[in-house]
Amino acid sequence: MARTGAALKPAPFEYSAPSSLDEALALLDDDSRPLAGGQSLVPLLNFRLARPERIVDLNGVAELAYIRRSGGVLRIGAMTRQAALERSALVAEHWPLLRQAVRFVGHAQIRARGTVGGSVAQADPKAELPVALAALDARFHVRSPRGERTLGAGELFAGPLMTTLAPDELLTEIEVPPLPPGARTAFAEHARTHGDFAAAGAAVVLAPGHAAVALLGPVRARDAEAALRGGAAAPEAAALAGAEVAEGHPRALTAELVRRAIEAARS
Amino acid sequence: MRVALDINGTPYEADVEPRTLLSDFIRHEAGLTGTKVGCEHGVCGACTVQLDGEAVRSCLMLAVQARGRAVRTIEALDHPLQAAFNATHALQCGFCTAGILMSLEPFLRDRPDAGEAEVRQALAGNLCRCTGYEAMVEAVRIVQRGEA
Numbered sequence: 001m002a003r004t005g006a007a008l009k010p011a012p013f014e015y016s017a018p019s020s021l022d023e024a025l026a027l028l029d030d031d032s033r034p035l036a037g038g039q040s041l042v043p044l045l046n047f048r049l050a051r052p053e054r055i056v057d058l059n060g061v062a063e064l065a066y067i068r069r070s071g072g073v074l075r076i077g078a079m080t081r082q083a084a085l086e087r088s089a090l091v092a093e094h095w096p097l098l099r100q101a102v103r104f105v106g107h108a109q110i111r112a113r114g115t116v117g118g119s120v121a122q123a124d125p126k127a128e129l130p131v132a133l134a135a136l137d138a139r140f141h142v143r144s145p146r147g148e149r150t151l152g153a154g155e156l157f158a159g160p161l162m163t164t165l166a167p168d169e170l171l172t173e174i175e176v177p178p179l180p181p182g183a184r185t186a187f188a189e190h191a192r193t194h195g196d197f198a199a200a201g202a203a204v205v206l207a208p209g210h211a212a213v214a215l216l217g218p219v220r221a222r223d224a225e226a227a228l229r230g231g232a233a234a235p236e237a238a239a240l241a242g243a244e245v246a247e248g249h250p251r252a253l254t255a256e257l258v259r260r261a262i263e264a265a266r267s
Numbered sequence: 268m269r270v271a272l273d274i275n276g277t278p279y280e281a282d283v284e285p286r287t288l289l290s291d292f293i294r295h296e297a298g299l300t301g302t303k304v305g306c307e308h309g310v311c312g313a314c315t316v317q318l319d320g321e322a323v324r325s326c327l328m329l330a331v332q333a334r335g336r337a338v339r340t341i342e343a344l345d346h347p348l349q350a351a352f353n354a355t356h357a358l359q360c361g362f363c364t365a366g367i368l369m370s371l372e373p374f375l376r377d378r379p380d381a382g383e384a385e386v387r388q389a390l391a392g393n394l395c396r397c398t399g400y401e402a403m404v405e406a407v408r409i410v411q412r413g414e415a
Contacts, residue, residue, distance in 0.1 A: 108392060
């Protein structure tokens with residue numbers, strides 16, 4: 001052993017490592033933060049931007065890590081690693097949009113630890129997975145000692161880095177319905193450096209009689225979707241999607257990425 | 268708290284606070300200073316080590332979270348990549364090199380025939396500010412051709 005007590009970046013906290021969901025739920029309150037993959041929370045701890053009194057480490061809660069399909073519906077446990085989503089043959093075959101999107105999340109080293117549920121609950125407005133999940137009409141299962149509830153993306157995401165989850169609630173599962181028959185999907189984004197947070201991004205699901213367009217936020221571009229269902233050309237729908245974001249460069253970039261995603265999904 | 272970790276097959280034990288990062292445990296408690304610490308928020312990749320065979324950022328994990336897992340650092344690496352990096356001058360100051368090698372080894376294990384674009388993507392999570400990446404890409408090609 002070299003020297004002891006040398007370097008400490010985060011502010012002090014109590015550390016709990018529950019091994020079951022019930023145990024974890026009993027530990028969550030106003031002063032605690034759940035720790036999933038840690039790829040967003042640990043930087044915040046290192047900068048002391050987050051100073052929770054207690055860290056509830058979910059990495060020992062094995063019951064929250066799974067990818068399975070039942071009745072045509074995909075169920076992703078909140079503690080599923082992004083790398084597991086990326087490698088899943090089931091996901092690649094039936095929900096290709098998730099694989100198309102997860103590859104843009106950070107780098108391989110980040111995806112090895114980062115979790116799907118963490119990415120959702122962090123609600124970073126630049127995160128890719130919430131965009132893909134919003135386009136897929138995913139449902140989010142939430143538990144607390146008080147009970148269970150299930151939310152759509154519009155009910156869960158409340159703004160940049162904000163969700164409607166109460167401090168004692170935990171996202172436990174993400175449920176993704178089957179794609180409509182004949183659906184084609186695409187994800188497009190632009191980041192100044194590979195692996196960086198994107199400046200703009202879009203997920204597209206197209207099927208006969210169905211269109212979903214989601215942008216970073218996540219935001220559903222409803223006008224663009226209606227236009228696509230009415231047979232609009234890609235540039236026209238893309239311009240409507242661009243109108244969802246701030247004028248100028250973000251709008252031009254978003255519209256161009258949506259156009260590319262529509263064309264990729266139609267090709 | 269008492270934390271006992273397996274690093275490179277050797278047990279290391281220390282009394283540390285729960286807030287101790289894995290990167291700091293490796294350097295300051297285990298004394299394994301081959302692992303470098305750069306940005307400490309997951310951007311630069313200098314602190315990359317392997318956890319159960321996968322490349323991870325050791326600055327984005329608490330030391331206590333590595334209990335019961337196999338941590339592997341540059342000190343345990345014995346791979347043709349090292350000779351290839353030497354041959355192509357793929358490092359200058361060397362600060363990023365440990366993280367890059369610990370990232371590339373599992374990448375080549377999983378994707379032995381990866382093309383150049385994929386190799387460049389695999390390098391994207393590690394910042395080098397001296398040489399650039401050309402020589403690193405060439406070093407990987409040498410290993411893939413079995414010439415290292």
